[in-house]
Amino acid sequence: MVKKGKRAQTNRVSLKAAKKAVSMTPDGRRRLDLSNAGLCAFPRCLLKLTDLDELDLSRNRIRTLPDDIGSLSALSRLDLHSNELEALPDAIGRLAGLTHLNLANNRLTSAGLPPTLGVLSHLQSLNLGLNRLDGLPPATANLVALRELGLFDNLFTKLPEIVELAGLTKLNVERNPVSRSAQRDGVSEEVKSERDEAMYLVTESGLCKPCLERCKEERLKRMKVREGRAGGFGEKRKRTYSGLMMPNSVAVLNQDMWRCRMEKK
Template structure:
């Protein structure tokens, strides 16, 4: 007898009892509903009875859709949906006004199915959209004035809107491994030159042998990068000076890493 076509994995059924037992209390008293790594394929409706939780973790499951009923979680401050199979997000996500953390990394989201209503999350501090299929970012995300960290890595982006790059509180923007054109790479080079120009510079005689050697290596790297890029209209000149000021920290590597995180 021929077997019928498979319907795909049904996933684990989450009961209200299971969900209640999965609630954890954090050190600050927040109630976190942790349903990560549970093999869930369908959003469990039973958890709507626990909509007063502060944090919801549905990461590392097999969810393809989040229902509009997510709007019932009005107390949510932290929502983790990373590493699922989400192809779209509900517009009602924009009603979660208390949300400050949203992770939807490693899904199957396209720019077309990224809801415009994300710009309503006025209190959002951290947004991770990495490892999806986004070929553009809506300029409306520039309305997220409280955003401090934004992950856009491993997508199909060729540009980032100025409204997003100029967010007033943005400290970390990870857009690595996107097919940006050469023009953007040039702009990144010019930005790095501007950062160096604003540093406090020192003369060779003020550096110890170890710091001097490290500085020279960093300068050589910069020169190699500079030779690969078109020269900016304004040439910078630092006669008798080396970058950067190694006296600011004992270890030059510390200085370099610190600059990368600013």
């Protein structure tokens, strides 16, 4: 059995344990969840599970990906957020079936993104937030299927060409040194209207201490803004949603849907 959690002692995964941990999603996909498992390296035994559809290795301490990661050609979803990745191998471009790729909260620099990232022609969601990026490979402008893009909390001083993709509907470029005028000029009205929905949800326990403090500060700012807008319109309503933080994890439900569901319980 693969142990998970902050106190887990296991930081290696055997092929036998990995096979036992594979589950089937309601829509029949083979999913392996090794998130928060104390892994310090990418388990090479996983390269033999060539029929995996979804792989979650988030919230570990993985620093590099193997050059032959392309052997996992059946993957449609790959979640690597909250690791210690500084670069991606060229072989990332061989994951031709990827539709969702989450690389948020790593140590990625622009030099660490290979041009082959632009070969992922089926990619619909790409999260690169909370990294050290100031640019993207020109080839990423070829990601014509891209619908959601997260570039928040990076070092962009100008918007990359990828934000001009016709199919892009959700974009998050918050907390970059890019000027507001550049944001207005470089983002279509449709994208701007839905940009706030590109925030992702994660529990507080899944964040490192600096990210947790940053998110708490941001939450306080938003609460003050809402209270200011509510002034003069009757009684102020204050609600808290414990465990709700943002942004560094792919989530199926957006914030409003999540809240509505919690209120019905």
